[in-house]
Amino acid sequence: xxGVESVEIEVVRLAxxxxxxxxxxxxxxxxxxxxxxxxxxxxELGPLERKIVPxxxxxxxxxxxxAQVRPRSGLAAKNGITVxxxxxxxxxxxxxxxxxxxxxxxxxxxxxxxGMRIAQLVIARHARAIWREVGELDRTARGAGGFGSTxxxxxxxxxxxx
Numbered sequence: 001x002x003g004v005e006s007v008e009i010e011v012v013r014l015a016x017x018x019x020x021x022x023x024x025x026x027x028x029x030x031x032x033x034x035x036x037x038x039x040x041x042x043x044e045l046g047p048l049e050r051k052i053v054p055x056x057x058x059x060x061x062x063x064x065x066x067a068q069v070r071p072r073s074g075l076a077a078k079n080g081i082t083v084x085x086x087x088x089x090x091x092x093x094x095x096x097x098x099x100x101x102x103x104x105x106x107x108x109x110x111x112x113x114x115g116m117r118i119a120q121l122v123i124a125r126h127a128r129a130i131w132r133e134v135g136e137l138d139r140t141a142r143g144a145g146g147f148g149s150t151x152x153x154x155x156x157x158x159x160x161x162x
Contacts, residue, residue, distance in 0.1 A: 010060035017056015032120030080106030
């Protein structure tokens with residue numbers, strides 16, 4: 001694809017996902033590929049209930065890459081359905097089935113059916129940190145300010161230690 005890095009990911013379709021499509025991108029510029037529910041019948045997710053939904057696939061990611069399981073914005077906005085551990089991380093050495101931990105944050109039950117697009121998968125490079133303990137960190141304008149210290153409106157930012 002023009003200007004977009006590609007990486008080959010080995011995928012195994014498990015028996016209960018044989019008839020379902022592999023993860024696919026909805027548009028040419030989409031970052032996330034849709035994951036499908038590989039379930040028999042349907043699952044009802046009650047208000048504030050969470051369940052691991054199988055996808056019927058296992059992956060082999062190259063070392064230096066991870067797969068991030070993220071919510072689908074339409075399910076979140078319209079139905080209050082999101083990924084409980086968003087983003088969920090699939091490491092390069094994991095070979096089990098990709099499962100999606102869905103949670104219903106609405107007041108209404110939600111039905112998940114076979115083949116439903118339930119989440120998206122983003123493939124990303126990552127680095128491993130080499131931790132170097134120091135006695136003090138360099139100073140920045142933001143300092144230790146966090147958890148809303150920069151405000152919500154333009155010009156709200158505090159300086160110094162926040």
